[in-house]
Amino acid sequence: MNPTDTSAMGVDAFVGGHPNVAQQGFIGSMYEVIGVGAALDDATYAKVVTYATKRYGIK
Amino acid sequence: MRTSSFAQISVSSLALLAAVGACTGDTSATATEPVATAGSDAGGNVSPSPSTTPKADAGTPPVSNDAGAPPPPAWSPKDLGSLAVWLRGDLGVHTGAAGMVTNWDDQSGLGNDANAVMGAGPVATKGALSPLTFDGAQMMTIKDAASIRWGSDFTVIVVASSAQAAKTYGALYGKTAVAAPYAGPALFTDYPGGATPFTGSVGGQLDIGNFVVSAETALDDQSPRMFAMRRSGAMIGLRVNGGAPRSS
Numbered sequence: 001m002n003p004t005d006t007s008a009m010g011v012d013a014f015v016g017g018h019p020n021v022a023q024q025g026f027i028g029s030m031y032e033v034i035g036v037g038a039a040l041d042d043a044t045y046a047k048v049v050t051y052a053t054k055r056y057g058i059k
Numbered sequence: 060m061r062t063s064s065f066a067q068i069s070v071s072s073l074a075l076l077a078a079v080g081a082c083t084g085d086t087s088a089t090a091t092e093p094v095a096t097a098g099s100d101a102g103g104n105v106s107p108s109p110s111t112t113p114k115a116d117a118g119t120p121p122v123s124n125d126a127g128a129p130p131p132p133a134w135s136p137k138d139l140g141s142l143a144v145w146l147r148g149d150l151g152v153h154t155g156a157a158g159m160v161t162n163w164d165d166q167s168g169l170g171n172d173a174n175a176v177m178g179a180g181p182v183a184t185k186g187a188l189s190p191l192t193f194d195g196a197q198m199m200t201i202k203d204a205a206s207i208r209w210g211s212d213f214t215v216i217v218v219a220s221s222a223q224a225a226k227t228y229g230a231l232y233g234k235t236a237v238a239a240p241y242a243g244p245a246l247f248t249d250y251p252g253g254a255t256p257f258t259g260s261v262g263g264q265l266d267i268g269n270f271v272v273s274a275e276t277a278l279d280d281q282s283p284r285m286f287a288m289r290r291s292g293a294m295i296g297l298r299v300n301g302g303a304p305r306s307s
Contacts, residue, residue: 009243010203013234015146015163015173016181016191017198018245020237025197026229026248027222029190030181031283033232034136034216035144035171037209039291045214047134049285049301052218054133056188056283058300 031056137166143206144171149189158182160191163199169206173199188283190220195229207234209290215246215263216287221279223249231261231286240266246288249279263288263297271297271307 015033018024032055034048052058136145144167151164151172160180163173175181176198181191201207217231233245242265250262250272259277264270271288278284278299287298296306 009208009234009236011234011236011243012203013144013171013201013207013232014230015199015201015232016193016230017176017196018230018233019176019198019200024228024230024247024251025195026193026219026231027195027224027227028220028229028248028279028281029184029192029222029283030217030219030231031148031188031190032136032216032218033144033146033173034139034142034214035167035207035209035232036139036141036214036216037143037206037212038141038214039212039289040139040214040287044139045287045289045298046301048136048139048216048287051134051136052285053301056218056285058218058283058285 142167143169143209144201146173148184148191152183152189152191154183155180160199163191165201169204171201171204171207173201175199193229195224195227198230201234203234209244211292212290213244214287214289215244216285217246218283218285219248220281220283221248221261222281223279235266240268242266244288244290246286248286261286261297261299263295265290265295269295269307271295271305273297273299274305275299275302 016026016030040048136142144165146163147166150166152160153162155161159175160183161175165171179197180199181193181197184190184192215232219231221229223229228247228249228251231246231248233243235241235243235245244263244265246261246263248261250257250260250270257272259279260273260275261278262270262272285300289296294306296304298304
């Protein structure tokens with residue numbers, strides 16, 4: 001694997017669709033978007049799961 | 060090969076994203092009608108109870124009342140270290156004509172707001188959960204900023220209910236180069252896989268040759284789910300709700 005460094009891309013982020021490929025539009029409902037500049041550990045991820053379960057009833 | 064833990068393994072390769080057009084995004088949509096503001100319950104869905112300290116009668120000495128102290132605030136994504144973007148359907152949603160969302164205010168405090176492109180935003184839903192509804196022809200963008208250039212470690216989480224039609228795919232979140240191999244993080248429903256999309260799945264990629272697809276399928280049944288993509292160094296992982304992670 002040659003992981004790509006995204007730190008200097010200088011492009012806008014997109015939500016719900018892709019700026020270049022028209023067929024990449026999301027169909028559905030979006031409740032929340034969370035972006036974190038760190039790799040969450042399992043314990044922290046579990047907190048997010050608990051939060052989302054409580055708010056949205058995910059299972 | 061894939062494992063069932065965030066301890067990661069090797070990489071798959073696959074071609075995707077056949078058609079590429081010019082990016083013409085206009086991120087200058089104007090905010091008009093906020094559905095809700097950041098001041099309302101930005102820290103979570105449960106507000107601390109007001110103080111229950113008893114009122115003292117005249118002449119009665121004050122009473123220590125530790126039991127009356129308000130409970131600690133509920134945990135929320137605001138508590139995440141390195142939080143860079145936090146968009147919530149019930150906060151900071153500005154709408155224009157026909158309830159179409161023009162701007163979606165970032166709750167992280169870093170100003171990474173999402174803006175509708177060319178005025179074609181999703182439709183806001185007013186209700187208990189207040190999702191934004193996308194029909195496949197809408198998109199929002201977040202202006203490039205240092206706080207969302209994540210490099211080799213990041214986590215993207217999207218709570219959504221997918222109604223993605225079979226054999227199409229939808230971008231939930233991404234920040235990629237405009238040309239193949241589309242370097243940068245991206246999270247898709249019905250993850251594309253060339254002529255054989257992973258229908259009903261969710262996938263995350265760093266580029267078209269480095270990706271991971273959920274073990275779960277039938278994720279397009281419109282049930283709310285949490286989709287998470289995590290990169291830690293050279294490895295990427297994907298999880299659905301609290302399920303076992305899948306890595307690549």
